[in-house]
Amino acid sequence: MQKVIKIGLLGAGTVGSGVVKVLEMNRQQITERVGAELMIKKVLVRDCSKVRPFLANYQVTDKIEDILNDDEIEIVVELMGGLNPAKDYMLRAMEAGKNVVTANKDVVAQFGKEMFAKAEEKDVDFLFEASVGGGIPIITPLKQCLTANQVTEIMGIVNGTTNYMLTKMTECGSDYESVLKEAQEKGYAEANPSADVDGLDAARKAAILASLAFNTRVELKDVSVEGITKITPDDIEYAKNLGYVIKLLAVGKETQENGVDVRVHPVFLPKEHPLAAVNGVFNAIFVKGNAIGDAMFYGQGAGSLPTASAVVADVIEVSRDILHDNFGRVRCTCYEEKPICPLEKTKSSYYVRLLVDDKPGVLGYVATAFGNAGVSLESVIQTHRNIVDHAEIVAISHRVEHAQIEAALAALKALPVVDEIRSVIRVEQERG
Amino acid sequence: MQKVIKIGLLGAGTVGSGVVKVLEMNRQQITERVGAELMIKKVLVRDCSKVRPFLANYQVTDKIEDILNDDEIEIVVELMGGLNPAKDYMLRAMEAGKNVVTANKDVVAQFGKEMFAKAEEKDVDFLFEASVGGGIPIITPLKQCLTANQVTEIMGIVNGTTNYMLTKMTECGSDYESVLKEAQEKGYAEANPSADVDGLDAARKAAILASLAFNTRVELKDVSVEGITKITPDDIEYAKNLGYVIKLLAVGKETQENGVDVRVHPVFLPKEHPLAAVNGVFNAIFVKGNAIGDAMFYGQGAGSLPTASAVVADVIEVSRDILHDNFGRVRCTCYEEKPICPLEKTKSSYYVRLLVDDKPGVLGYVATAFGNAGVSLESVIQTHRNIVDHAEIVAISHRVEHAQIEAALAALKALPVVDEIRSVIRVEQERG
Ligand SMILES: NC(=O)c1ccc[n+]([C@@H]2O[C@H](COP(=O)([O-])OP(=O)(O)OC[C@H]3O[C@@H](n4cnc5c(N)ncnc54)[C@H](OP(=O)(O)O)[C@@H]3O)[C@@H](O)[C@H]2O)c1
Ligand SMILES: NC(=O)c1ccc[n+]([C@@H]2O[C@H](COP(=O)([O-])OP(=O)(O)OC[C@H]3O[C@@H](n4cnc5c(N)ncnc54)[C@H](OP(=O)(O)O)[C@@H]3O)[C@@H](O)[C@H]2O)c1
Numbered sequence: 001m002q003k004v005i006k007i008g009l010l011g012a013g014t015v016g017s018g019v020v021k022v023l024e025m026n027r028q029q030i031t032e033r034v035g036a037e038l039m040i041k042k043v044l045v046r047d048c049s050k051v052r053p054f055l056a057n058y059q060v061t062d063k064i065e066d067i068l069n070d071d072e073i074e075i076v077v078e079l080m081g082g083l084n085p086a087k088d089y090m091l092r093a094m095e096a097g098k099n100v101v102t103a104n105k106d107v108v109a110q111f112g113k114e115m116f117a118k119a120e121e122k123d124v125d126f127l128f129e130a131s132v133g134g135g136i137p138i139i140t141p142l143k144q145c146l147t148a149n150q151v152t153e154i155m156g157i158v159n160g161t162t163n164y165m166l167t168k169m170t171e172c173g174s175d176y177e178s179v180l181k182e183a184q185e186k187g188y189a190e191a192n193p194s195a196d197v198d199g200l201d202a203a204r205k206a207a208i209l210a211s212l213a214f215n216t217r218v219e220l221k222d223v224s225v226e227g228i229t230k231i232t233p234d235d236i237e238y239a240k241n242l243g244y245v246i247k248l249l250a251v252g253k254e255t256q257e258n259g260v261d262v263r264v265h266p267v268f269l270p271k272e273h274p275l276a277a278v279n280g281v282f283n284a285i286f287v288k289g290n291a292i293g294d295a296m297f298y299g300q301g302a303g304s305l306p307t308a309s310a311v312v313a314d315v316i317e318v319s320r321d322i323l324h325d326n327f328g329r330v331r332c333t334c335y336e337e338k339p340i341c342p343l344e345k346t347k348s349s350y351y352v353r354l355l356v357d358d359k360p361g362v363l364g365y366v367a368t369a370f371g372n373a374g375v376s377l378e379s380v381i382q383t384h385r386n387i388v389d390h391a392e393i394v395a396i397s398h399r400v401e402h403a404q405i406e407a408a409l410a411a412l413k414a415l416p417v418v419d420e421i422r423s424v425i426r427v428e429q430e431r432g
Numbered sequence: 433m434q435k436v437i438k439i440g441l442l443g444a445g446t447v448g449s450g451v452v453k454v455l456e457m458n459r460q461q462i463t464e465r466v467g468a469e470l471m472i473k474k475v476l477v478r479d480c481s482k483v484r485p486f487l488a489n490y491q492v493t494d495k496i497e498d499i500l501n502d503d504e505i506e507i508v509v510e511l512m513g514g515l516n517p518a519k520d521y522m523l524r525a526m527e528a529g530k531n532v533v534t535a536n537k538d539v540v541a542q543f544g545k546e547m548f549a550k551a552e553e554k555d556v557d558f559l560f561e562a563s564v565g566g567g568i569p570i571i572t573p574l575k576q577c578l579t580a581n582q583v584t585e586i587m588g589i590v591n592g593t594t595n596y597m598l599t600k601m602t603e604c605g606s607d608y609e610s611v612l613k614e615a616q617e618k619g620y621a622e623a624n625p626s627a628d629v630d631g632l633d634a635a636r637k638a639a640i641l642a643s644l645a646f647n648t649r650v651e652l653k654d655v656s657v658e659g660i661t662k663i664t665p666d667d668i669e670y671a672k673n674l675g676y677v678i679k680l681l682a683v684g685k686e687t688q689e690n691g692v693d694v695r696v697h698p699v700f701l702p703k704e705h706p707l708a709a710v711n712g713v714f715n716a717i718f719v720k721g722n723a724i725g726d727a728m729f730y731g732q733g734a735g736s737l738p739t740a741s742a743v744v745a746d747v748i749e750v751s752r753d754i755l756h757d758n759f760g761r762v763r764c765t766c767y768e769e770k771p772i773c774p775l776e777k778t779k780s781s782y783y784v785r786l787l788v789d790d791k792p793g794v795l796g797y798v799a800t801a802f803g804n805a806g807v808s809l810e811s812v813i814q815t816h817r818n819i820v821d822h823a824e825i826v827a828i829s830h831r832v833e834h835a836q837i838e839a840a841l842a843a844l845k846a847l848p849v850v851d852e853i854r855s856v857i858r859v860e861q862e863r864g
Contacts, residue, residue, distance in 0.1 A: 022580050022723045029647070032767055033579050129577070135724040137569075137577030145561070145569030147465050148454050148744030215461070274730060277709040282726075291454045291741035292567040292731060294714075298706060299727035309723035312580030326758045335464055 002031070005319050006041040008067035008098075010089055011079035015103055015130070016043070017054055018308030019077060019315075030312070034319045042067050044080075064089055068096050075318050077311060078102040087111055094118045094126065099327070101314040103130035103307060109204035109220045112211065116332035123327050127314035132205040133158055135306030136299040137313070138285045142212040143330045149289030151213040154252045155428065158205040160281035160301045161189045161196035162228050162248045166266075167279045169236050170245060176231060188281060198227035199248065199264040206250035209285065210262040214254050216338040218262050224343045226265035234386065235423050238353065238394055242379075244268040245276045249428060259339030261346045267428040268351050268396075344403035349378065349427035351396050352405075354412060355420040358384070358391040362417045366393050369415060373408035375400050390419065396427060434463075437751050438473040440499035440530075442521055443511035447535055447562070448475070449486055450740030451509060451747075462744070466751045474499050476512075496521055500528050507750050509743060510534040519543055526550045526558065531759070533746040535562035535739060541636035541652045544643065548764035555759050559746035564637040565590055567738030568731035569745070570717045574644040575762045581721030583645040586684045587860065590637040592713035592733045593621045593628035594660050594680040598698075599711045601668050602677060608663060620713060630659035631680065631696040638682035641717065642694045646686050648770040650694050656775045658697035666818065667855050670785065670826055674811075676700040677708045681860060691771030693778045699860040700783050700828075776835035781810065781859035783828050784837075786844065787852040790816070790823040794849045798825050801847060805840035807832050822851065828859060 009016055023030065023038055031037050040058055048062045064085070067073055076093035078100060080086045087107045090100045095118070102108070107115065108131045119126035129139045133156070142151075157163050161183060168179040180197070183189035195201045203223040210218040228248050239246050247269050253261045269276050274296045278284040283301025288294055300306035321327050356362045363382050370377055380395040397405065405424070412418050441448055455462065455470055463469050472490055480494045496517070499505055508525035510532060512518050519539045522532045527550070534540070539547065540563045551558035561571045565588070574583075589595050593615060600611040612629070615621035627633045635655040642650040660680050671678050679701050685693045701708050706728045710716040715733025720726055732738035753759050788794045795814050802809055812827040829837065837856070844850050 018723075025722065026580060026582055029582055030580065032647070033765070136727060137573045140577050141569045141573070144749060145572050145745050146741070147748045148458060148462065148741045150458055150461055215464070274709065277706065289741065290457065291450075291737045291744070293735075293738050295568060295729075295731035297727075297729060300725045303725075305723045306725050309578070309580045309721065312723070313577050316579045317576065320761050324758050324761060326756050326761075329752050329756060333465070 003036040003323065004039050005036050005074055005322055006039050006072045007315065008042050008044070008070065008073040008076045009040050009079065010044045010067070010076060010086070011081065012043050012045050012052060012055060013079065014304050015307045015311065016079040018304035019079065019311050020054055020058070022305060022308045022312050030316065034316055034323070036319055036323055038315060038319060041073055042070065068092055073098060074322055075099045075101060075315055077315060078104055079311070081106070083107060083110065090115065091118055094122045094124050097122055097124060099125040099318045099321070101127045101311060101318060103128070103311055105131040105201070105204040105208060109207040112208070113217055113334070120328060120332065125318045125321055125327050127317060129314050130307050130310035132208050133283050133285055133297070133299070134301040134303060135309040136283060136285065136297050136301065137310070138209070138297050139212065141297060143333060146287065146289055146292060149291045151287055151289050152254055153288040154209050154213045154285065155275060156205065156209060156250045156285040157247055157275055157278050157283050158250050158285065158301060159196055159202040159248060160283060161193065162202070163278065163283070164188050164281045166228060166231070166246055166248065169231070169233065170240070173233050173236070175233050176229065197229055199225040202248060202250045202264040206252060206262050206264050209250060210252035210260060211334050213252055213287070214260050214338060215333050216260060216336045217334040218260060218340070222262055222340045224263040228266050230423065231266055232423070235353065235425065239268050242396070243271055244427070245271055246425070247275060249275070251428070255341055258341040258345045261341035263346065265426060267426045269428050273429065344401065344406070346402045347399050348402070349397050349399050350405050351394070351423070351425045351427055352409070352421070353423040354393045354418055355387070355422055356391050356393050357417045357419065358389060359417070362391065363393065365415055365417055366395070366412065369411040370395065370397065370408050373411055374404050375408045392422070435468040435755070436471050437468050437506055437754055438471050438504045439507045439509055439747065440474050440476070440502065440505040441472050441509050441511065442476045442499070442518070443513070444475050444477050444484060444487060445511065446736050447739045447743065448511040450736035451511065451743050452486055452490070454737060454740045454744050462748065466748055466755070468751055468755055470747060470751060473505055474502065500524055505530060506754055507531045507533060507747055509747060510536055511743070513538070515539060515542065522547065523550055526554045526556050529554055529556060531557040531750045531753070533559045533743060533750060535560070535743055537563040537633070537636040537640060541639040544640070545649055545764070545766070552760060552764065557750045557753055557759050559749060561746045562739050562742035564640050565715050565717055565729070565731070566733040566735060567741040568715060568717065568729050568733065569742070570641070570729050571644065573729060575765060578719065578721055578724060581723045583719055583721050584686055585720040586641050586645045586717065587707060588637065588641060588682045588717040589679055589707055589710050589715050590682050590717065590733060591628055591634040591680060592715055593625065594634070595710065595715070596620050596713045598660060598663070598678055598680065601663065601665060602672070605665050605668070607665050608661065629661055631657040634680060634682045634696040638684060638694050638696050641682060642684035642692060643766050645684055645719070646692050646770060647765050648692060648768045649766040650692060650772065654694055654772045656695040660698050662855065663698055664855070667785065667857065671700050674700070674828070675703055676859070677703055678857070679707060681707070683860070687773055690773040690777045693773035695778065697858060699858045701860050705861060776833065776838070778834045779831050780834070781829050781831050782837050783826070783855070783857045783859055784841070784853070785855040786825045786850055787854055788823050788825050789849045789851065790821060791849070794823065795825065797847055797849055798827070798844065801843040802827065802829065802840050805843055806836050807840045824854070
């Protein structure tokens with residue numbers, strides 16, 4: 001008789017309901033591929049009294065013990081979100097000898113170490129493909145398909161909300177406030193959009209990606225973060241004219257001298273870069289390895305079914321391990337302890353836009369201030385776009401340390417002819 | 433003491449030398465990640481007398497028995513290419529209880545079934561990630577990360593030579609002959625370019641991709657194939673003006689009525705499609721699943737180190753299996769027997785370009801001929817580009833069966849006002 005593998009589902013919201021649906025609509029194929037039937041035995045929710053037609057055929061509970069004490073349940077799928085009680089429930093599930101699959105970036109980014117240690121101790125699987133990039137396979141590729149490489153760089157568009165907003169700003173020339181409102185109306189942005197627009201969501205994913213890419217533990221606190229709230233239509237326009245697009249990127253780089261550099265911030269990206277064509281709510285993760293060269297993984301970074309696709313793929317992995325009685329093939333990959341590159345030491349090119357007095361010689365003062373701080377410029381232009389009585393200077397620097405650009409900005413601020421530093425945005429790749 | 437896993441390498445050409453290099457340059461990381469040392473014990477070549485400095489520290493042989501009879505060798509990596517003796521050597525290696533990793537699309541596309549059967553019989557691994565898309569992880573994603581999906585469509589740019597040529601034709605307006613010459617000079621195309629430009633190489637990869645995507649055995653002979661030799665600068669130009677780019681695609685679709693439709697041919701692809709931005713020698717595979725939606729995998733489809741990246745990833749997978757004494761987690765995935773959709777029944781939109789007499793009423797005759805064959809048109813334009821005394825008509829049809837377009841073409845050919853059917857190219861996606 002065919003084995004039935006029983007699952008306890010924690011949470012039945014956007015992703016949880018997607019998991020129920022995927023297991024139903026693809027039941028036959030999945031059973032065939034796994035060689036066993038996957039069955040959701042119990043579902044944990046907060047509020048049992050809510051009407052949920054899609055759970056009509058399932059046993060619903062609001063007591064975690066119903067799942068943790070059920071010896072038939074071999075896989076716990078955590079889709080509640082938030083740090084607690086999600087973390088506690090997952091640890092207790094592993095303690096009870098159950099395998100855990102989660103989409104919870106918060107827990108993985110902050111307490112990954114503890115989770116992996118528990119999985120190893122209890123010889124169970126702990127998988128989290130859906131925590132970064134929604135449906136896009138990126139965790140498994142990093143743990144398996146790219147293992148022959150030393151990854152030198154990873155750059156991701158990992159937040160659909162902000163990518164949608166920046167795409168709209170680029171396509172329609174709209175300003176930040178109005179695209180935010182539109183994104184909220186379409187359900188792409190929350191009423192309180194801070195986690196997305198301030199970059200925190202992307203920072204959690206950056207920490208997870210960098211940990212896997214560089215085999216060292218990178219935690220949320222190690223990521224320097226800047227959101228998209230200060231991006232203006234003027235910046236978008238300048239970017240376009242200079243051959244760039246503005247994207248919010250999660251960036252991880254391994255430097256020879258200063259360790260691992262992990263950050264989230266808007267960047268000017270050359271419009272020929274594969275990530276530049278990733279628009280709307282789509283996500284993509286770009287990886288550079290010393291054997292593979294450039295590679296990119298593209299798809300839907302959120303949504304009920306796409307995210308469930310990744311969750312169920314993990315459940316299938318665990319099921320194969322159950323059938324082969326073989327767990328933890330790929331353990332925590334953070335076997336090194338690399339230093340984190342301090343922000344001042346990170347290197348980039350920079351786009352700097354200044355409001356200046358409209359008089360002769362200003363360009364000279366500005367260029368000198370950059371030069372004195374050791375920042376050499378790739379290009380500098382002076383314009384009168386949308387301005388009366390003043391001028392704007394737009395400079396793009398060569399690659400410099402962050403400390404140097406800070407010094408240059410301080411010197412510029414002190415110049416009487418400089419009225420305002422309007423924007424400072426990193427340029428993620430110098431152009432050929 | 434750490435285990436040493438010993439490898440027999442068959443072939444030390446482009447990819448084989450890359451494997452040697454990757455194992456050397458990333459030795460420390462790979463050892464750490466696997467938990468064992470990987471060692472190439474013997475290398476088979478045809479001509480032992482050739483000077484190969486990169487093999488100075490390895491034992492080189494021209495006798496396959498030296499490897500097959502060596503009980504210490506647990507993994508045979510086949511990188512000779514061609515059907516024979518590669519197939520025979522791999523079967524004998526498995527017969528001797530050795531795991532096999534290969535990049536050989538010829539053998540997998542034509543004799544996959546036999547290979548999988550032998551692997552199952554002898555309980556060894558048979559992995560072939562590098563056989564499609566070079567370094568790009570696509571086989572493992574199809575076998576693992578996307579298993580929760582029913583894949584409905586797969587489309588790939590899987591031949592770097594032709595993508596380089598079409599990209600050049602698009603960017604520079606050059607003609608087929610001159611870009612072929614340039615590609616040959618740069619080493620992107622062979623002296624005899626037929627396997628690439630006639631689509632045979634892509635067809636092998638299409639067969640492999642479709643087999644995995646639709647869980648049914650698709651063989652080379654099941655793929656209908658058309659190359660890029662007839663693409664002219666005029667077609668490229670029309671495509672551009674209509675908002676498309678021309679790409680050579682490997683296409684696999686599962687149809688409700690007629691089974692699995694697998695083909696290789698040039699297509700008009702809307703320029704917003706993610707594959708449209710894949711240029712030069714890069715490859716990408718686009719997958720549609722009923723849970724994940726759209727996903728794409730992008731990277732270098734060939735070359736020494738990128739291809740070795742995929743080969744060594746497979747070797748690492750096998751090594752993990754050796755350490756866990758657990759083989760064949762994912763067996764042959766072709767557990768169904770789906771019919772192959774006959775070419776006449778495949779459905780597409782079509783771009784048709786005709787040379788016609790330059791007189792009133794011609795457009796009407798042409799439109800009527802299409803209509804009588806049941807082909808409705810999305811657009812039709814008449815122009816005088818680059819022509820004296822004649823006109824051209826460019827029509828784009830709605831989705832029709834191939835048999836219908838054939839009927840329309842026959843009727844058009846019979847029209848006295850139609851002087852020549854200049855091009856017929858599928859349009860891969862109707863535009864919103
Ligand atoms: N949404 C996406 O597209 C997406 C994409 C990638 C990753 N993720 C991650 O997936 C996880 C779930 O996200 P979601 O969007 O599905 O969340 P959601 O729609 O808010 O659903 C959360 C579910 O968990 C239940 N729940 C929450 N706290 C609980 C508690 N203390 N005890 C019992 N049940 C509790 C809720 O029960 P009630 O229904 O009774 O309130 C609800 O069913 C999060 O970690 C998120 O970051 C989501
Ligand atoms: N090149 C790529 O970028 C690429 C990408 C993806 C997949 N692949 C696949 O990888 C495989 C290898 O391609 P490649 O480009 O590395 O080929 P290659 O450069 O022609 O190298 C072939 C090697 O195999 C050896 N060999 C051939 N026949 C042999 C025989 N009968 N006995 C012993 N040794 C033999 C040759 O020995 P000698 O050196 O003594 O002649 C040579 O070392 C092919 O299946 C190809 O389709 C290649």
